[in-house]
Amino acid sequence: AQTVTQSQPEMSVQEAETVTLSCTYDTSESDYYLFWYKQPPSRQMILVIRQEAYKQQNATENRFSVNFQKAAKSFSLKISDSQLGDAAMYFCAYRITGGGNKLTFGTGTQLKVEL
Amino acid sequence: KAGVTQTPRYLIKTRGQQVTLSCSPISGHRSVSWYQQTPGQGLQFLFEYFSETQRNKGNFPGRFSGRQFSNSRSEMNVSTLELGDSALYLCASSSIQNSPLHFGNGTRLTVT
Numbered sequence: 089a090q091t092v093t094q095s096q097p098e099m100s101v102q103e104a105e106t107v108t109l110s111c112t113y114d115t116s117e118s119d120y121y122l123f124w125y126k127q128p129p130s131r132q133m134i135l136v137i138r139q140e141a142y143k144q145q146n147a148t149e150n151r152f153s154v155n156f157q158k159a160a161k162s163f164s165l166k167i168s169d170s171q172l173g174d175a176a177m178y179f180c181a182y183r184i185t186g187g188g189n190k191l192t193f194g195t196g197t198q199l200k201v202e203l
Numbered sequence: 204k205a206g207v208t209q210t211p212r213y214l215i216k217t218r219g220q221q222v223t224l225s226c227s228p229i230s231g232h233r234s235v236s237w238y239q240q241t242p243g244q245g246l247q248f249l250f251e252y253f254s255e256t257q258r259n260k261g262n263f264p265g266r267f268s269g270r271q272f273s274n275s276r277s278e279m280n281v282s283t284l285e286l287g288d289s290a291l292y293l294c295a296s297s298s299i300q301n302s303p304l305h306f307g308n309g310t311r312l313t314v315t
Binding site: 123125130131132133134135138179187188189190191192193194195196 | 234236238245246247248251253258259261291293295297303304305306307308309311
């Protein structure tokens with residue numbers, strides 16, 4: 089069974105600084121997707137970034153980038169120039185390619201952004 | 204384009220009752236997935252429907268069921284409610300396989 093582990097229940101970052109959220113996963117599959125979702129107090133899950141396992145290049149979306157280490161099964165999220173609006177719960181998630189839309193989520197990291 | 208719409212936003216039910224939650228996907232999206240979110244178990248996959256057929260199912264008891272209509276709207280039903288069913292139920296839609304999921308705001312169910 090696939091598992092996703094987020095070892096940091098809570099993280100803090102100063103506004104305008106950089107923070108890295110960790111995620112590791114376990115799978116025997118070779119073709120899959122990895123995601124970072126953000127859940128603010130409004131409860132809606134918002135896709136931050138996604139990575140296809142067959143692509144070696146790390147995905148980036150504006151201030152958000154990932155460090156994807158396939159052999160180590162590691163998928164960390166880096167947020168640069170942190171803003172107050174980045175404060176939220178962040179979830180790492182995994183999906184097998186061709187396995188429909190069944191996502192396996194980690195337990196989440198609560199990110200606090202301080203002035 | 205309107206996002207994923209879930210109704211109602213809040214629901215309070217009594218143990219033993221049944222409940223139906225509704226999800227309207229983004230126009231054109233044919234896949235609808237349901238997730239349960241609790242503080243103890245986190246986010247867990249319930250099931251996925253695509254073109255009115257259940258494509259995937261998570262490890263939940265038979266009290267949890269769902270269906271999808273021809274217009275892609277989906278409903279989730281929980282019968283014989285238990286206290287442990289109290290959770291945020293999230294619905295997500297996508298257009299084709301391997302495309303990103305778009306989530307709704309969820310339905311907060313409280314069972315007393």
